[in-house]
Amino acid sequence: MKLIKSIYVIAVVGVAFGLASCGASGDNPGYEYAPQMYNSVPYEGLTQIVNEDEGQWLSTREDGKGEFFNTNVNNPSKMNMREPVANTVPRTKDGMLPYRLKAFELEKAAEIQNPVELTDQVLAEGQQLYIQFCTACHGANGEGDGLAGQVIGGVANLKGGAYVNLPEGHIFHVIMKGKGRMGAHGSQIPQERIWKIVHYVKQEIQKQ
Numbered sequence: 001m002k003l004i005k006s007i008y009v010i011a012v013v014g015v016a017f018g019l020a021s022c023g024a025s026g027d028n029p030g031y032e033y034a035p036q037m038y039n040s041v042p043y044e045g046l047t048q049i050v051n052e053d054e055g056q057w058l059s060t061r062e063d064g065k066g067e068f069f070n071t072n073v074n075n076p077s078k079m080n081m082r083e084p085v086a087n088t089v090p091r092t093k094d095g096m097l098p099y100r101l102k103a104f105e106l107e108k109a110a111e112i113q114n115p116v117e118l119t120d121q122v123l124a125e126g127q128q129l130y131i132q133f134c135t136a137c138h139g140a141n142g143e144g145d146g147l148a149g150q151v152i153g154g155v156a157n158l159k160g161g162a163y164v165n166l167p168e169g170h171i172f173h174v175i176m177k178g179k180g181r182m183g184a185h186g187s188q189i190p191q192e193r194i195w196k197i198v199h200y201v202k203q204e205i206q207k208q
């Protein structure tokens with residue numbers, strides 16, 4: 001009987017504690033279960049706790065600081081992430097500005113000039129990339145007769161009609177963002193390489 005009674009008491013106390021811990025109001029955040037799940041032990045880019053005493057009640061740290069303090073003391077700004085230099089824009093890995101035009105801004109894109117200098121090396125790389133990414137649909141000669149293209153149907157013949165006169169920026173944009181039934185390739189091919197493909201399409205396929 002005694003055992004059952006103590007189980008009963010423990011259960012009541014447990015439920016009462018459980019309910020009490022749900023009560024968060026005003027300055028009282030309630031009890032946190034496993035706080036280290038919320039407050040990261042390693043440095044994190046997007047959180048920064050500068051108060052050295054935060055989490056003191058839980059701390060087992062040798063430096064005597066609170067458990068949640070996670071400011072990177074080795075960085076001059078004490079930030080975990082460095083702040084970007086004022087008046088600067090981040091570049092992509094290949095040194096390009098981020099491409100910000102939206103899929104529907106095709107007309108604006110048409111004005112962009114090819115920033116990659118045309119050399120034999122660039123043409124050779126462009127050809128390689130064209131074979132890798134475009135031949136399946138557009139065919140080796142760009143006539144829209146690739147094996148996948150035959151199944152999909154409606155693939156543009158890059159040598160035909162008005163396609164020949166497409167501005168380079170237009171072709172770049174279509175590869176980057178896709179158009180109609182052609183999917184976007186922007187997430188697969190870095191900008192610099194797309195411009196190389198554009199050179200290849202213009203010089204070798206369209207002979208422009």
Ligand code: HEC
Nearest residue numbers: 133134137154155156171174175179180181182185197201
């Ligand atoms: C999955 C098949 C497929 C692949 C891969 C593909 N295309 Fe296309 N492409 C199409 C189709 C289909 C169209 C016709 C789009 C439309 O207007 O509906 C098209 C249209 C185009 C156009 C004409 C755009 C316009 O304004 O009408 C260009 C230029 C082009 N593709 C270049 C490329 C290049 C360069 C690559 C390789 C990076 C490539 N495509 C990869 C299927 C593909």
